[in-house]
Amino acid sequence: MPIKKRIKWYKILLDVNSLDTILPIGSAREVEVNGKSMCLSRTDKGIYAVDNKCPHQGALLSSGKCTDANEIVCPWHRYSFDLETGKQTNETNGLAIKTFPTKIENGNLLVGVKKTNWSLF
Numbered sequence: 001m002p003i004k005k006r007i008k009w010y011k012i013l014l015d016v017n018s019l020d021t022i023l024p025i026g027s028a029r030e031v032e033v034n035g036k037s038m039c040l041s042r043t044d045k046g047i048y049a050v051d052n053k054c055p056h057q058g059a060l061l062s063s064g065k066c067t068d069a070n071e072i073v074c075p076w077h078r079y080s081f082d083l084e085t086g087k088q089t090n091e092t093n094g095l096a097i098k099t100f101p102t103k104i105e106n107g108n109l110l111v112g113v114k115k116t117n118w119s120l121f
Contacts, residue, residue, distance in 0.1 A: 006115050007101065010034055012049075013109035023047070028072060030062035033111050038100065040111070041066050041083060048072075048083040049100040049111045056095060072097075 010033045013022060019042070023029060028041040030052055037052040039061040050072060052062050059076040066072055071080040071089055080090045086099040101112040 007112040008034075008115050009103070009105075009110040009112050011108050012040065012102075012111050014107075016104050016107055016109055019047075019109070026066050028062045028064060028066055030060065031111075033100075034113060036113075038111065039064075039072060040102075041072055043070050043083065044068075045070050045084075047102045047104075047109065049102050050081070050083060050086060051098040053097075054079060055097060061097070 012031055023040060023042045025042050025044060028039050031038050031040045038049050039052040041048050043066050050061065052060055054061055054074040054076065056074065056077060056079050059074050061072050061074060064073045064075045067080065070083050072083055073080045079088060079095065081087065081097050082089050086097045088095045103110050
């Protein structure tokens with residue numbers, strides 16, 4: 001049976017004109033998307049949504065900081081993760097965080113969550 005993956009988009013910010021105030025470049029903040037805690041961050045390269053918990057010991061990444069290298073750094077043990085790929089960048093123990101697509105559409109900031117459905121077709 002093939003698996004179909006669809007993305008469901010959720011509005012996070014209704015007016016992207018307020019981005020500089022709500023999510024300045026270099027910042028991270030916690031947002032809830034469909035009951036899931038995510039870390040929303042913004043760098044010179046774009047806006048990113050990732051899982052909010054560090055896979056090492058569960059610290060909230062939204063309390064960490066963004067770097068010029070497009071990473072989010074855990075506030076507890078300084079593990080860093082690439083915001084595009086989710087891969088750990090400063091250690092070799094194979095930790096990674098889940099990433100979620102973002103887009104701006106009709107003046108709104110949206111985060112996508114993949115929905116998996118089993119299908120016979």
